Amino acid sequence: MVKTRYRWIVLFLTPPLLIYLFFVVFPLLSSFYYSFTDWNGFAVDYNQIGFANFEKLFRDPLFGKALTNTVLWTVAAIVIPTGIGLTLALALHGRNFIGNLYKSLFYLPISLALAVIGQIWLWIYQPDWGLINTFVRAIGHPEWSTAWLAKPQYALLGVIIAWAWQQIALSMVIFLAGLTAIPQELIEAAEIDGANYWQRVRHVIIPLLAPASVVVIALAVINSLKSFDVLYVMTKGGPFHSSDNLAMFMYNESFQKYNMGYGSAIAVVLFMITLAVIVVYFRQSANAEHLYD
């Protein structure tokens, strides 16, 4: 009996495991392998060059820029979607008609592909007839208008805002789900004890939202690390690499400059950073689960 069950388990697990090994584990290990070579992604021959690619990373100003931008994006990912998503969730929590309408409206960006979001924001930032410049001209401040995505000081921020627009919607939904999971009697007890709204939010609701917060922050950070599509559509890392993140930098090196070995080294660094975040995430979410015990 046990043996038969075991056989079924093996039978059902083998195909997905094989697919996973072939499409995820094998390419991952290949990246590690190629990061120690000077392969151009195309030629038959390449050389083993040890840690030269990794040493080059530390000398490459483009890597420094891409790493800084990735960190900035991650910090923004922790602050913006969490803060605004939580505010929206608190404001819209409840079951009245208007609340549900706004929930749906704020949720809409989730249904769009990031490439589409990039295109929409490209139009919003367009210098001649874009929404922002049209607006600042309409309120009598044409001097505030600029070519937003063509200026190195604004380009990255512009892309992060577009990206966050969708991420906020995701965070809001997770926080809303978290809010429904909070036992109502705890809030009522606090109310009877004389806690005002802010005290209830600060001392009861936010601590009890810890599991949702861990999910929101982890998703935002992981999404920020792998964000590529919205950046590709909006600036391609430009102007002159000012909005590059690690994913864009890796793409440019691997597929535009044909430095596949170097690109693999960047992929390895990006993988390590993401892995660190995921490890922290699993530890935190394990801790958060004890909350309701």
Added chain:
Amino acid sequence: MSIKKLLLVLALLLVGVTVVAAQQEVSIVHYYSSDLGSATMAKLFDGFTAANPDMKVVDNSAGHEDFKTQILVTIAGNNPPDLFSYWAGARTQFIVEADRLMPLTDFWSDNDLDSIIPAGVKPASIYNGDVYNIPMNVHIVGFFYNPKVMAAAGVTSMPTTWDEFLAACEAIKASGVAPIALGSMNRWPAQYWLDYTVSRTAGPEFRQQLMAGEVAYNSPEVATALEAWKQLVDAGYFVADANAYDWTDAADQVANGEAAMTLMGTWITGYWDGNGLKPIDDYDFFPFPAINPDVPMVVHGSVDGWAVPASAANPDGAKALIMHMLSPDAQATWAVGQGALAAVSNVDPSIYSPVMKKAADYLGSVAFLSGYDLSTTPPMADAGLNMFAQFMNDPSGYMAYLDEVEVVAVDVFKK
């Protein structure tokens, strides 16, 4: 089933296979993925099959951007088409260096291609001493302008010297229109400014040395070229925020009369014709003026050609298809359909619009050099293109930009 029946079935199958094999397949991948481009290409394939009933063209083309990866992956995976379109220059060189292309030197001489392909275009076919890319069409880069805007500014004859060019820009600016449109959002449209300022001041030989990493980016010659370009930016002759626009935006600015001219390839005529503009009435052409009168004039542009992978299954079919593409009729159909200049000299010149005729005549009168990103290695081109966008954002730091690019050049060319 009896043995007899089985043999009969086998024999029938064999006949079937022979019949199918009698019509050879020639597989092709190309990047002419626009509606017009793929329709014109299909017309050429039909002509080929009509002339060669035993051959059939199998077109496996993807979109233009997908093409760049698709072709490298199929070649690297030893599953290449028999024939593919490719940009002559550094991109072809890259595949040649990896030993993945079939030399076509004998094909060139056996078919006496010297007699139909102009000597000025031939260098675009030769890599490491052998022919690897057979030209299909040529595009040249020069100033495309709005004649009405020029006339309104009192510019009646087009400038041929730098002083005349500056005077024309000043007159256009005084008439309230931006003299020069540039859409460098995708970086490459700015490259022709470096191409021409370098080859018109330091000369074509220096320019080729720069592309090959034999001279430094922060040399006085390149600085002089950038100073000529900077002079125009500082004088306010460019439409503001070039990096916010694509080349088609710049083309629209010229067409709408918001700007007078743009430095662009002959493909702009295809774009304008598609928007209903009329050559001569709505747009016209003049070559980049001389800056240093002592250096020989050259024209920059790009050559699109055909390459045959080293592991092609049907190289003979590929070669037959190339010869069909080079026939005067096919070349005329292609040049007109694509808004390009034919790669062969024996097409009837009356196929060209008066504007394309001027471009064809100019191509025939001076030496041809590929544009920047097709002339230098991809990592170098990335650094250079980056600098051009940086320059258009703020030209004042040009010497520092050149120093930065030279750091990359030293690494790329292992000086």
